[in-house]
Amino acid sequence: MDLPVMPPVSPMLAKPLKTLPEGWLYDLKWDGFRSIVFRDGDEVELGSRNERPLTRYFPELVEAVRAELPRRCVVDGEIVVATADGTRLDFEALQQRIHPADSRVQLLAGRTPALFVAFDLLALGDEDLTGMPFRERRARLEAALGESLRADGRGRVRLSPVTAQEEVAMRWFTDFEGAGLDGLIAKDPEAAYQPGKRVQTKLKHERTADCVVAGYRTHKSDDEAIGSLLLGLFTQDGRLAHVGVTSSFPMARRRELFVELQDLVTDLDGHPWDWARQLEGERTPAKGVGSRWNGGKDLSFVPLRPERVVEVRYDYLEGERFRHTTQFVRWRPDREPASCTYDQLDRPEDHDLADVLAVRR
Structure with missing residues (x-):
C-alpha cells in the first residue's frame, strides 16, 4: 500500500456541547465503529479509533470498498449494522462481529452484514487532502462517491447527509433518533483534518x-x-x-x-x-x-x-x-x-x- 495518507491514522474527534455552533456544517452522529478506510487498488485496510485494523472482521466491507470507492483513496466514516428489517441501527449485532474465529466472522458477514457510512475524505489518488478546509473535502467526497454510489441504495458504502441549516439539523436530531442515531456532529467548514484532536462538537440526546x-x-x-x-x-x-x-x-x-x-x-x-x-x-x-x-x-x-x-x-x-x-x-x-x-x-x-x-x- 502506497497512499499519500498512510495507516494508521487516529480519527478527528468531537467534544460535547449543549448547543450547535452557528455557521458550521452539521452531520449525523452514527452509532457504530469509527473507521478510516484505506484503499490502494485491491489493497484495503479498515482502521479504527484505537488505530487497530478492523479489516479481518468485515470481509463484506473489504469487497464493497473495492467495488464502490475510488481506486486510491482514504475515507473517514463509521461502520454500522442495521436490524434484520433494516429500520434502525443495531449496535449489539455490530459488537458480535468482533470475534476471534474466522468461521464465525464469515458466518456473521452473511447474517448481519455491515455498512460503511462515509463523511470525510482524507486522500484521493496521489493527493493529500488533510490540509484542505472541510467544506472542500466534503465537496470532493460527494463528487468522488457520486459516481460509485448505487442509485438503488443497495450498496454497502453510503454517504452521511450533511446540512448548513441549523433548523434542518435539529429536525434530524429529533426525527432520526428513532432510527438509532446518536445525535449530531458539528464541523467547522474551514478546518483542516486534525487527527486525534477534539476540534469538532457533538450534541447528544440526554x-x-x-x-x-x-x-x-x-x-x-x-x-x-x-x-x-x-x-x-x-x-x-x-x-x-x-x-x-x-x-x-x-x-x-x-x-x-x-x-x-x-x-x-x-x-x-x-x-x-x-x-x-x-x-x-x-x-x-x-x-x-x-x-x-x-x-x-x-x-x-x-x-x-x-x-x-x-x-x-x-x-x-x-x-x-x-x-x-x-x-x-x-x-x-x-x-x-x-x-x-x-x-x-x-x-x-x-x-x-x-x-x-x-x-x-
Missing part, C-alpha cells in the same frame, strides 16, 4: 431516569471503594431487568459509598438476579452478555437488597439496556423502588433507517 440500585462492583484499584453501581428497572411483569451502570464518583465518595452500602449487602438467595449465581465471576447480570473487549475480565458483582433509588442521566436505550454508562445525578429517597419502571422512559418514535440514508445535502 434524559434522566430513576433506577433501583441492586448491586455494585468494587474499584479496580481499591476493593473498599465502589467502582460502579448496577441499575435495574421493573418490567410490566414485575421482573427487575439489569439496565446498566453508573460510575461517575470521585474516589473519596467511592469509599464513602462502599461503607454506606454494606448494610444492604446480601447473597443471591432471593435476589432478583439470583440466576446470576452460576455466572458469578464471569458475566454481568445480563444473561449471555460478557466483555468482548476485555477477555478474562472479572465482571462479577456484589448483590444488594434493591431498596435504594438513584436518578441517572442517560442518552438512550438499546433493547432493555442503556446504550452507554449513565451519569449519576442524585439519590432519590422519596421514590419507592417498585415505582422505577420502564414506563417513565421517553422512547423516540420509530424512524426508518432507509429514509436517513436516502437524505441528500
